[in-house]
Amino acid sequence: MPSRRQVLTGLAAGAGITAATGVYALDIEPLHRLVVTSYAPTLPRWDPSLQLRVAVLADFHICEPFMPFDRVAQIVEATNALESDLVLLLGDYPAGRIAWRKLPLDQFARMMTELKAPLGTHAILGNHDWWDDHTVQRNGRGVPAVRRLLEAQGIPVLENRAVRLVKDGRPFWLAGLGDQQPFFDAWNTFSLADLPRTLDPITDSAPVILMAHEPDIFVAVPDRVSLTLAGHTHGGQIRLFGHAPAIRKVQGHDYSYGHVIQDGRHMIVSGGFGMSRIPVRMGVPPEIVLLELGKTDAVTAAS
Template sequence: MTSLGAYAFGIEPAYRLRIQRYAPVLPRWPEDLALTIAVIADPHVGEPYMSVRRLEEIVAVTNNLRPDLILLLGDYAAGHHFVTRPVSMRECAGAFRALKSPLGTFAILGNHDWWDDRSAQRSRRGPVIARTELEAAGIPVLENDAVRLVKDGRPFWLLGLGDQLALLGKPIRGVDDLRGTLAKLTDDAPAILMAHEPDIFPLVPRRIALTLSGHTHGGQVRFFGYSPLVPSSYGNRYAYGHIEEHGRHLIVSGGLGTSIMPVRFGVPPEIVHLSLGTASPAAGA
């Protein structure tokens, strides 16, 4: 048991990194629109587990995947108190500045990015520090917003939802506006939605080809596809991986960092590599 504990606290969260590949067949994504996406979620920066150097290594691995598009799914701020040296959001955004892809890098915010900004909590509004620093590094942050991108002459939409757990209190309140975000779609081009917490998924309409989320860390501890504790109202339903419900598709990244406790077991830190359209290889390749 001692060795398992040492692995869960000291090795898996701090040293392991895998590329998790998906190639879903999406009913609302054109087969001839080939697109590759690298997804980075939940780094929770702070030493000793997520130093600037480790973040730079993750950036280098991501660039080596040569994706068409890079997406950041939020929770850049540390999510636990086991931090030996804080890493500022400016340092984090500076590392992300080196991300390279033809269609660029786009970001959303997570609950810890809001919770970590005391001024935003007092005023009950943003922009939070994470957004300011990411945008200063040249990375657009989508909060209830949409951008129309073009790959090989074919358009598609990228949407980013505001965080659903942004404002602390009783109850916790979100700054998400799904209806307003969807209203920004002005044509029938296929659409991808970034939403930090996957709990929004039951409300996402079939108009959206794919929803991408983080937040859960796959439960951080996972045995045979089951996580004892998942920060979601739906438990293991949206804990991790590719979920299909009623013809709608969701992919939940296991993320990179940790929250509450700096432990991972059975769900190592990961970068998601997503292939859509005719360029899609077999999933897991």
């Protein structure tokens, strides 16, 4: 039998570990860590002569104290240091219920113009961009304020449409879906995502990159799309031994985080930066996703 001193020592050690874990999950990982996660996948229907470097930013959830503007500035600076050809924003710019203090979206939109890439910055909307716009929610229609603010700053917001871009004389398509859960009270029954309408303008053989905030749509994405990019899940916010207990599977598939290959189709789900529901991140540090497409060495790495 252990002695009284051994029991007390064990309890103290357990309490210390619990406290340290709480500090890490509440403060260190979500507020002070920032990693670059790089992917160089070999994609179907990709032009091998098209080498494209893409920075993907997801789920800012700006607010105080969890995503203040100095943190946004840090992310912008780190993204610019990657010298990407293209920057993609995958939605969920405001914070939702965890915010102690909401921050002005017009200032956030201006900060996004500081992102530098020859092919520009392009965006889609996420569910919180709709949910946090009370005018839209009340009326059941309209355009979320953050879309107007981003577009006023010259950042295209793709909603069920595609644009044709060219890098070094090589064309590709960038497509963006409408959000799949735009109205809070009917989030599981109503979707603005229209895949056929989005892909209809694509009439040539150039590669297609599809931006979708929620990864659930991947079950329906056709083979024509070379790569789907998604956010929304925050990697589960808490990942234990590579698994996210809080994220449900979609038709038996785990779409919570990382590089997903299903029936020869490819999707990369970003862990993003921010938080929702609870202000905790554990095992999935805030990340900038860096895609290096068209390279022959298909390696996935995190730093």
